[in-house]
Amino acid sequence: MVKNALMLIATLLATAYTGSAGAQSCASPATIPLVANMHQVSGTTCAPSVNQLGTLCGAFNSPENDVIYRVNKDSLTATTIALTTPDAGWNPAFLWLSGSCGGGVACAEVGDNAGAGGTETMTIPAPLGIYYLVVTSSPGSGGCGAYTIDAPRIPVTLKSFNID
Numbered sequence: 001m002v003k004n005a006l007m008l009i010a011t012l013l014a015t016a017y018t019g020s021a022g023a024q025s026c027a028s029p030a031t032i033p034l035v036a037n038m039h040q041v042s043g044t045t046c047a048p049s050v051n052q053l054g055t056l057c058g059a060f061n062s063p064e065n066d067v068i069y070r071v072n073k074d075s076l077t078a079t080t081i082a083l084t085t086p087d088a089g090w091n092p093a094f095l096w097l098s099g100s101c102g103g104g105v106a107c108a109e110v111g112d113n114a115g116a117g118g119t120e121t122m123t124i125p126a127p128l129g130i131y132y133l134v135v136t137s138s139p140g141s142g143g144c145g146a147y148t149i150d151a152p153r154i155p156v157t158l159k160s161f162n163i164d
């Protein structure tokens, strides 16, 4: 029984790794896993170091790196999500895109109020559907950093990926 449980955990970890191993782009976004009844994910925009979106919200130049998550919001309960960073010198930002993913897509919501090392929060729109969450640096601030996203009540449907 214990062995089976360990194998299941190993399989889940392998699946999670596969989902996030490639560049976390619009074409191959990562997902936010469910951990102990919280949707939480930690990552970094430093590795892989990829500038996925050169423009944000169709308006801001973004030479900084980006990491992209796909969220299937299938409940009305989610309200606020937060991004924290342990990197005091990094000024993070995150964006909530509705329906489609790209630098020209209008941002439904943006979290970019805090300065370097600060915690960003945003209230996400109520409508159900597919969204994309982009983690990046505050436009023009440069750098990259590590982060944790806490999304307490966003149901996320795990999705399998094909890495080309």
Ligand SMILES: [Ca+2]
Binding pocket: 051, 052, 053, 054, 055, 062, 063, 064, 065, 066, 136
């Ligand atoms: Ca960028």
